[in-house]
Amino acid sequence: MERSVGEERIFSGRILGLERHTVILQDGSLALREVVRHPGAVAIVAFVSEQLLLVRQFRFPVQKYMLEIPAGKLDAGERPEDCARRELLEETGYVPRFLHKLITIETSPGFSDEIIHIYVGEVEKSQEPCPDEGEFVEPVLVDSKEVVKMIIGGQITDSKTVSGILLAFAGRESDKYD
Amino acid sequence: MERSVGEERIFSGRILGLERHTVILQDGSLALREVVRHPGAVAIVAFVSEQLLLVRQFRFPVQKYMLEIPAGKLDAGERPEDCARRELLEETGYVPRFLHKLITIETSPGFSDEIIHIYVGEVEKSQEPCPDEGEFVEPVLVDSKEVVKMIIGGQITDSKTVSGILLAFAGRESDKYD
Secondary structure, three states: EEEEOOOOOOEOOOOEEEEEEEOOOOOOOOOEEEEEEEEOEEEEEEEEOOOEEEEEEEEHHHHEEEOOOOOEEOOOOHHHHHHHEEEEHHHHOEEEEEEEEEEEEOOOOOEEEOEEEEEEEEEEEOOOOOOOOOOOOEEEEEEEHHHHHHHHHHOOOHHHHHHHHHHHHHHHHHHOOO | EEEEEEEEEEEEEOOEEEEEEEOOOOOOOOEEEEEEOOOOEEEEEEEOOEEEEEEEEHHHHHHHEEEOOOOEEOOOOOOOOHHHHHHHHHOOOEEEEEEEEEEEEEOOOOOOOOEEEEEEEEEEEOOOOOOOOOOOOEEEEEEEEHHHHHHHHHOOEEHHHHHHHHHHHOOOOOOOHH
């Protein structure tokens, strides 16, 4: 357990906040903790029959194009499942026939409070994508077994995408672990 | 592609850095990007025969105890595999008989450059743990099939842990995807 005894707000931006806390550790000593605040997000493992619906986009912090499951940040007060449907439609033009909650992951619990609610579902095309202004996202359909091979082969490396897709497959085969 | 045309350094801390960039998007318009800089880390999916070696620790940003694979930040200039051996020994007192690279994941590529190099290996006890000052980490051995059930059941939720463990199992069964 670590208890904050002093908080310094360093930055409050459009998406992120940054705080520095002085905390008391369990042996009574003091330490500093740098903490990135994030609004939380959702992501969707979206099956189109035997294919998975992914999105390709440039990620500025890591300076490369990445193949990920559709995802987006929660608006203030928004229910995660509503956010999943909204982001899926905006980024891909698809809508879910059904959605199940898979897991909520912490992406970087050592320095950030970001959580991502991951859903799995079967989806179908409804309209053209309608991304937010300044968002350039390319929907890509990939055979689902090929996607697993791309993860094993290191071509898909985003943590929510690796977690969500492998968990969707593990859940299907969970009788193996009984 | 997004190209930075203006950079503001907001914070430089003990672990994190924070920058705000003005970027040119592919349609020529301008946007802001808040970017958290991180030194990178390693993590180890450590098998002890049919068990997995996990660590339990309090994570201040998310205010809870979490069960994770052993992990730690890269020191400046340190080779990832050396870091994996060092962190494993410090946190658990175990040493690897062998280590293989599994994957390098991006944890939050939308706002951070953090990458985690994940290894898998068979490990054995060598000495008592010797954690860094102010680090309170409890090693825990769990049956490996039980760990997968804990991921499916939502009791293990850390992204590097979910990604690494499920990938280690998927890799073992990768002939399924041929």
